[in-house]
Amino acid sequence: xxxxxxxxxxxxxxxxxxxxxxxxxxxxxxxxxxxxxxxxxxxxxxxxxxxxxxxxxxxxxxxxxxxxxxxxxxxxxxxxxxxxxxxxxxxxxxxxxxxxxxxxxxxxxxxxxxxxxxxxxxxxxxxxxxxxxxxxxxxxxxxxxxxxxxxxxxxxxxxxxxxxxxxxxxxxxxxxxxxxxxxxxxxxxxxxxxxxxxxxxxxxxxxxxxxxxxxxxxxxxxxxxxxxxxxxxxxxxxxxxxxxxxxxxxxxxxxxxxxxxxxxxxxxxxxxxxxxxxxxxxxxxxxxxxxxxxxxxxxxxxxxxxxxxxxxxxxxxxxxxxxxxxxxxxxxxxxxxxxxxxxxxx
Numbered sequence: 340x341x342x343x344x345x346x347x348x349x350x351x352x353x354x355x356x357x358x359x360x361x362x363x364x365x366x367x368x369x370x371x372x373x374x375x376x377x378x379x380x381x382x383x384x385x386x387x388x389x390x391x392x393x394x395x396x397x398x399x400x401x402x403x404x405x406x407x408x409x410x411x412x413x414x415x416x417x418x419x420x421x422x423x424x425x426x427x428x429x430x431x432x433x434x435x436x437x438x439x440x441x442x443x444x445x446x447x448x449x450x451x452x453x454x455x456x457x458x459x460x461x462x463x464x465x466x467x468x469x470x471x472x473x474x475x476x477x478x479x480x481x482x483x484x485x486x487x488x489x490x491x492x493x494x495x496x497x498x499x500x501x502x503x504x505x506x507x508x509x510x511x512x513x514x515x516x517x518x519x520x521x522x523x524x525x526x527x528x529x530x531x532x533x534x535x536x537x538x539x540x541x542x543x544x545x546x547x548x549x550x551x552x553x554x555x556x557x558x559x560x561x562x563x564x565x566x567x568x569x570x571x572x573x574x575x576x577x578x579x580x581x582x583x584x585x586x587x588x589x590x591x592x593x594x595x596x597x598x599x600x601x602x603x604x605x606x607x608x609x610x611x612x613x614x615x616x617x618x619x620x621x622x623x624x625x626x627x628x629x630x631x632x633x634x635x636x637x638x639x640x641x642x643x644x645x646x647x648x649x650x651x652x653x654x655x656x657x658x659x660x661x662x663x664x665x666x667x668x669x670x671x672x673x674x675x676x677x678x679x680x681x682x683x684x685x
Contacts, residue, residue: 375459376482379405379461379462380410380458381413381461382462384414384435384470385468386414388418388613389635390632392531392632394464395503396507397462397464397506398428399530411431411456414433415435415436417434420432435449453474455479457479458480464486466488484513486505486506500654502656503659528659528661529635531613533617537614537618538621541619541620549590549606555590555624557620558589558601559594560599561593561633562628562630563631566630566631569600573601574604576673577605580680584681590606592607592608592626593609613636616633624643624684627645628645630647635658637658641660643661644663646663653665
């Protein structure tokens with residue numbers, strides 16, 4: 340296991356070294372018509388659930404701007420087809436393997452596939468991604484958008500730092516340089532576009548756990564590394580929740596490892612199917628989790644989501660949809676959070 344990790348670290352260092360000076364978006368003084376943009380590539384060569392979910396707003400933005408265009412995605416891993424299952428404008432998803440050195444041929448072939456097709460517009464969805472910059476540079480496209488950090492936009496919009504919103508603000512400015520009218524509409528939410536059957540299935544699974552009409556608060560107690568809160572923290576937090584929400588059901592969504600920071604003291608739901616998890620969460624009145632991919636899945640399912648932050652940048656990754664919010668647990672005690680939730684649910 341040590342060799343692949345070392346190689347992967349070397350790969351990231353190499354990619355950064357060759358892409359650090361890449362980042363000049365190509366535009367034109369000629370006014371471009373909406374109908375001139377028919378084939379679009381959006382690049383996000385990353386496999387993490389949260390990062391792929393954070394791609395859904397820019398896909399919606401591009402679809403709204405160019406409703407007749409076909410969109411290809413350049414990503415990593417195998418979860419993107421599941422997430423974008425109900426996105427009708429998606430034409431092709433080019434999937435790099437999650438572990439390049441174990442699937443070198445597939446990895447190289449993915450880059451050739453991306454390079455082979457001609458696009459009208461290519462979009463790098465994250466300004467800090469070396470692979471995103473490189474794929475944008477190598478893509479065969481008339482217009483190339485790198486999504487460079489823009490201090491002017493940063494000063495104008497308080498939410499510019501957010502990983503999903505940043506690229507949209509940048510793209511809107513870029514398109515005005517191509518002759519498009521400025522878009523001042525609301526930034527799209529994360530959205531996996533659950534259909535009615537999926538939501539109904541989630542409702543049925545929830546009703547199999549609770550045979551009552553009470554609203555349900557869903558918890559997810561797992562996270563990676565330092566983002567994960569201790570068992571003591573979760574148990575203390577749950578006691579405060581329970582005392583404040585006496586007429587609510589509580590359920591814990593379990594991670595793929597099937598572990599619980601609450602030691603399975605409350606009813607649980609387990610699934611490895613992303614859309615099934617999303618449909619279950621969609622039937623809860625609020626979802627509470629530390630910063631992780633499942634937190635973004637809850638947000639993308641349309642459920643009010645509370646994100647708990649202690650080490651990562653809250654402004655970059657906080658959940659956002661109607662009534663979602665985040666707290667910095669370094670600044671707010673666990674016993675104060677139920678009061679904030681109560682105001683949200685009123």
